[in-house]
Amino acid sequence: MSTIAFVGLGVMGDPMARHLAGAGHDVVGFNRTPAKAEPLVEAGGRAAESVADAVRGADVVALMLPDTPDVETVLADVLDTAAPGTLIIDFSTIRPDAAADFAARAAERGMRMIDAPVSGGQAGAENAALSIMIGGEEAAVADARPLLEVVGKTVVHVGPAGAGQTVKAANQLIVAGNIALLAEAIRFLEAHGADLPAAVEVLGGGLAGSKVLEQKAPKMLSGDFGPGFRIDLHHKDMGIVSDAARAAGVVTPVGALVAQLVAATRAAGDGGLDHSALYRTIARLGGEDVR
Structure with missing residues (x-):
């Protein structure tokens, strides 16, 4: 079982984080609105007070954020806090060029980052039936797949970093x-x-x-x-x-x-x-x- 920092507990991120906690993983969630972490805590997860607090000691960092600038801001904290070897899974929907750039930045810090945007809406997230399109290096995708299959029904590696986006x-x-x-x-x-x-x-x-x-x-x-x-x-x-x-x-x-x-x-x-x-x-x- 992995320790997973999950940043972004909105309509999509909340059920995804809860599914991961339900699968036995140690999920530490952070959201700018603290109350949104309550369902995760009730499902057996933990709440963090900051991005850095969530990420510190995590094996995997999962992001589900609204837009490219949000990912860039949070990623800065992740790269400054997470340990080399950490796997970063970005479930957000952002620009393909930015996703490729973010993966390169993570690699410079000795981390691995894949883009794994999802389709299926709130119903897909609640029912763990999302379609997940993944961009990134084969080894990182292989390591992420067991987690992705907890929240998704159709999980497909579509190419290098940015291809998922x-x-x-x-x-x-x-x-x-x-x-x-x-x-x-x-x-x-x-x-x-x-x-x-x-x-x-x-x-x-x-x-x-x-x-x-x-x-x-x-x-x-x-x-x-x-x-x-x-x-x-x-x-x-x-x-x-x-x-x-x-x-x-x-x-x-x-x-x-x-x-x-x-x-x-x-x-x-x-x-x-x-x-x-x-x-x-x-x-x-x-x-x-x-x-």
């Missing part, structure tokens, strides 16, 4: 596009007076079926847009997609449109809602007074 960016592009089209389809069905639950059921049984339809259609039908995965975070992710595509000379015309829809949803004050709230923007564009 590249695949996650592609994932976020596909998910945002699917959500936008699902919102349009439901508005279309509503306009024609269709039985919406029945329509969603039959669509789910055909080629239009997807995890997005399965998980997000009920939120659109009920009007319950509590997160979940927040629009603010998907807006950040679409920025990563746009920047990485531009750097590679790749054209993403549909992605550019979806990025604008996500940005419009955020600008309308819905940034704290689940990304299924793209439905509200589609409704606004159709003339509905959405408040």
Whole structure:
């Protein structure tokens, strides 16, 4: 069993840390809001008062943070505190170039770092059914795999440092596009007076079926847009997609449109809602007074 420092106990990090504690690991959690460490403590973990306090003596450091600057800030404390040989697993979704740079910095200090962003949302985290795309050196990935398989159902090594983040960016592009089209389809069905639950059921049984339809259609039908995965975070992710595509000379015309829809949803004050709230923007564009 390993001693794991887990930094970032939000919607995703909290259940992941609890699963690791439940698997018998000694998990020491830190979050800027101390109360968020309470569920981990109840699950058998421990709470730390700082990043350095969590990391000191840990075999593995796991990060689940909102954005690239957050990872950079926390990583500075990790590199100053952790012992050589420590394995750092970054579950955050950040820029691919930054992930590769962070791995190189860790190597300079004698540590190993892999990027392991996840997909599956809150439900996937709660059910230990996440899809994890891993970038990093083969030996480090092999050492991390037993821990990753505690929190994930599909765990795949996709290439060198930064590759996991590249695949996650592609994932976020596909998910945002699917959500936008699902919102349009439901508005279309509503306009024609269709039985919406029945329509969603039959669509789910055909080629239009997807995890997005399965998980997000009920939120659109009920009007319950509590997160979940927040629009603010998907807006950040679409920025990563746009920047990485531009750097590679790749054209993403549909992605550019979806990025604008996500940005419009955020600008309308819905940034704290689940990304299924793209439905509200589609409704606004159709003339509905959405408040």
